[in-house]
Amino acid sequence: MIWMFSQHYQHYLDLFEPYLEQAFPEQARSWGGNVTTAARYSLLSGGKRIRPVLVLATVACLGSDPELALPYAAALEMIHTYSLVHDDLPCMDDDDLRRGRPTCHKQFGEALAVLAGDALLNRAFEVMLDDMTTGCQNKIEAARIIARAAGSSGMIAGQTLDLEAEGQLIPPEKLERLHQLKTGQLILAPVLAACALADASVPVTSLFQSFAANLGLAFQIQDDILDVTASESRLGKSTGKDQRDQKSTYVTLFGLDTAQAYLKEATRQAKEALGAVAGLGYDTTFLEDLADYLLLRDH
Amino acid sequence: MIWMFSQHYQHYLDLFEPYLEQAFPEQARSWGGNVTTAARYSLLSGGKRIRPVLVLATVACLGSDPELALPYAAALEMIHTYSLVHDDLPCMDDDDLRRGRPTCHKQFGEALAVLAGDALLNRAFEVMLDDMTTGCQNKIEAARIIARAAGSSGMIAGQTLDLEAEGQLIPPEKLERLHQLKTGQLILAPVLAACALADASVPVTSLFQSFAANLGLAFQIQDDILDVTASESRLGKSTGKDQRDQKSTYVTLFGLDTAQAYLKEATRQAKEALGAVAGLGYDTTFLEDLADYLLLRDH
Numbered sequence: 001m002i003w004m005f006s007q008h009y010q011h012y013l014d015l016f017e018p019y020l021e022q023a024f025p026e027q028a029r030s031w032g033g034n035v036t037t038a039a040r041y042s043l044l045s046g047g048k049r050i051r052p053v054l055v056l057a058t059v060a061c062l063g064s065d066p067e068l069a070l071p072y073a074a075a076l077e078m079i080h081t082y083s084l085v086h087d088d089l090p091c092m093d094d095d096d097l098r099r100g101r102p103t104c105h106k107q108f109g110e111a112l113a114v115l116a117g118d119a120l121l122n123r124a125f126e127v128m129l130d131d132m133t134t135g136c137q138n139k140i141e142a143a144r145i146i147a148r149a150a151g152s153s154g155m156i157a158g159q160t161l162d163l164e165a166e167g168q169l170i171p172p173e174k175l176e177r178l179h180q181l182k183t184g185q186l187i188l189a190p191v192l193a194a195c196a197l198a199d200a201s202v203p204v205t206s207l208f209q210s211f212a213a214n215l216g217l218a219f220q221i222q223d224d225i226l227d228v229t230a231s232e233s234r235l236g237k238s239t240g241k242d243q244r245d246q247k248s249t250y251v252t253l254f255g256l257d258t259a260q261a262y263l264k265e266a267t268r269q270a271k272e273a274l275g276a277v278a279g280l281g282y283d284t285t286f287l288e289d290l291a292d293y294l295l296l297r298d299h
Numbered sequence: 300m301i302w303m304f305s306q307h308y309q310h311y312l313d314l315f316e317p318y319l320e321q322a323f324p325e326q327a328r329s330w331g332g333n334v335t336t337a338a339r340y341s342l343l344s345g346g347k348r349i350r351p352v353l354v355l356a357t358v359a360c361l362g363s364d365p366e367l368a369l370p371y372a373a374a375l376e377m378i379h380t381y382s383l384v385h386d387d388l389p390c391m392d393d394d395d396l397r398r399g400r401p402t403c404h405k406q407f408g409e410a411l412a413v414l415a416g417d418a419l420l421n422r423a424f425e426v427m428l429d430d431m432t433t434g435c436q437n438k439i440e441a442a443r444i445i446a447r448a449a450g451s452s453g454m455i456a457g458q459t460l461d462l463e464a465e466g467q468l469i470p471p472e473k474l475e476r477l478h479q480l481k482t483g484q485l486i487l488a489p490v491l492a493a494c495a496l497a498d499a500s501v502p503v504t505s506l507f508q509s510f511a512a513n514l515g516l517a518f519q520i521q522d523d524i525l526d527v528t529a530s531e532s533r534l535g536k537s538t539g540k541d542q543r544d545q546k547s548t549y550v551t552l553f554g555l556d557t558a559q560a561y562l563k564e565a566t567r568q569a570k571e572a573l574g575a576v577a578g579l580g581y582d583t584t585f586l587e588d589l590a591d592y593l594l595l596r597d598h
Contacts, residue, residue: 034462035458083417114385114388114391115455118417119455121420122455123450126450129439129443133439137432143428144429148425151422151425152422156417158331164333
C-alpha cells in the first residue's frame with residue numbers, strides 16, 4: 001500500500017511538472033528574461049508539491065478529471081513559491097538555503113528576487129484567467145478561493161502576524177490563528193478550490209474543509225518539530241532557526257512531546273473527516289495516505 | 300474648456316475614490332491588519348489616478364457605463380501602487396519620498412513594505428474575480444489584459460530591464476522597449492481593458508491601441524523631463540535621481556530639447572489616433588484633453 005501511494009503521488013507529479021514547466025516559460029533576455037530565470041530557479045527546484053497534489057487528488061476523489069485542475073494547481077504552487085522567495089529576503093527571514101540550494105536573492109540579488117516573487121504571483125492569476133476563456137462559474141469560484149486565501153486576509157495576514165510576533169512568546173490561541181493564516185490557508189485553498197471545480201455539494205465541501213483545516217494544522221506542527229529534530233542536509237533549508245530567533249512555535253511554546261501529541265490529534269481529526277467522506281461513497285484512499293505521509297515525513 | 304475638463308476629471312475621481320477606499324478596507328490588527336494599514340497608506344495617498352481615469356473615460360467614450368469598469372480601475376491602481384512600493388525599496392530604487400510623504404518602507408519598515416506590495420497585487424485580482432461572479436467573457440478578457448500587462452512579459456519585464464541598465468547608457472531602441480514595458484503597459488492596459496468591457500470592434504480597438512501606446516510614451520518622456528526641470532516639493536518625490544544614478548532616460552540620452560520634441564510628436568500621434576476614433580462618431584473630447592493635461596503637467 002505504501003508503494004501504491006508513492007506510485008499514485010508520482011502519477012500526479014508526472015501530470016503536474018510538465019504543465020508547470022510550460023506555464024512559466026523561459027523568456028528572451030531582451031524581454032526582461034532575467035526575472036524569468038530567477039522565478040523558474042525557485043519554481044522548478046523540486047519541493048514536495050503538496051498543494052498541487054492536494055488539488056489534483058481532491059478533484060479525482062470527487063470523480064472529476066484531475067487535468068481540469070492543472071491551472072489551479074500551478075497557480076497554487078506559484079503563490080507558494082513567491083511567498084517563500086519574499087520570505088527568504090534579508091528584510092524578512094534572511095535565509096540562505098531553500099530546497100538544498102541558495103535562496104533566490106543569494107543567487108540573483110535582492111532586487112531580482114523581489115521582482116521574481118512579484119512575477120510568480122502575477123503569473124498565478126494569469127494562468128487561471130487564461131483557463132477561464134472556456135468560462136464557467138466553477139472556475140471563477142476556484143480562482144476566488146485561491147485569491148482570498150493568498151491575500152491580506154489570508155496568507156499575507158499570517159506573514160504579517162509572524163513579523164509582529166518576532167522575538168516574543170505569544171499566547172497559544174494567537175499562534176494557532178497565525179498558522180491558520182500563514183500555512184493553513186494555502187493547504188485549505190487547494191481542497192476547497194477542488195470542491196468548486198468538481199461542483200461538490202455543501203455537506204461534502206464542509207467535510208473536506210474539516211479535513212484540510214486539520215491537515216494544515218498537522219503540517220505546520222510537523223514543520224515546527226522538524227526545525228529541531230531534522231538535519232539541515234535532509235531538510236534542504238536552515239534548521240534551529242526558530243530557537244535562534246526566539247520564535248513562537250508549537251515546540252518552543254509547548255515542548256516537543258506535547259507538540260507531537262497535538263500533531264497526532266490533528267491528523268486523527270483530519271482522517272475522521274475523510275472517513276465521513278468515504279462513508280458517502282467516495283474513494284479517499286490516496287488522501288488518507290497523504291495525511292499519513294505528511295505525519296511521518298522527515299523533511 | 301479647461302474648466303470643463305477638470306470638472307470631468309473630478310467626476311471620475313468622485314466615482315473612483317470611494318470605490319477604491321472600500322475595495323481595500325481596514326482590517327483588525329489581530330488579522331494582520333498592519334499590512335492593510337501600510338497598503339492603504341500607499342494606495343490612498345492621492346496621486347493623479349491616471350490609469351483609473353483612463354479606463355473609466357475610455358468605457359464612457361465607447362458609450363458604456365463607467366461604473367462597470369470600477370473593479371478594473373481599482374485593480375490597475377493597486378497594481379500601479381504595488382509596483383511603486385516595491386520599486387522604492389532600498390534594494391531597488393531606494394527612494395525616501397513618494398507623493399510628498401515618506402515611502403512605504405520608510406514609514407513601516409522594509410518587511411512590511413514587501414508584504415504590503417504583495418497584498419496590493421493579490422487584492423487587484425481578488426477585486427476583478429469578485430466582479431466576475433456576475434460573469435461574462437468580456438470581464439475575463441479585461442482581467443487577462445491587465446494580468447498580462449502587469450506580469451513578467453509586461454511591467455515586471457520593464458522593471459527587470461531597468462535594473463540591468465543601471466549605471467550604463469543603453470541604445471535608444473532598448474530605452475524605448477524598456478519604457479514600452481515598464482510604464483507603457485499599464486497605460487495601454489486601461490484603454491484595452493475598457494475596449495474589452497465595452498465590447499468595442501477590432502478596428503476601433505486598434506485605434507485606441509495606437510492612442511494609448513503613444514500616450515504612454517509621451518507620459519514617460521514627460522517623467523524624464525520633470526526629473527530635471529521640476530522642484531522636489533512640486534513633484535512630491537526625489538528629483539535629479541536619474542543623473543545621480545547615471546540612468547538612461549530620454550533626457551540623458553538625447554538632451555532636453557530633443558526629448559521635448561519627442562514628447563510633442565508622441566502626443567501628436569496619440570491625438571491623431573483619437574481623431575480617427577472621433578471620425579467614427581465617438582465623443583473623444585475628454586481623452587483629447589487628458590493627452591493635453593499629461594503633456595502640460597508640471598508634476
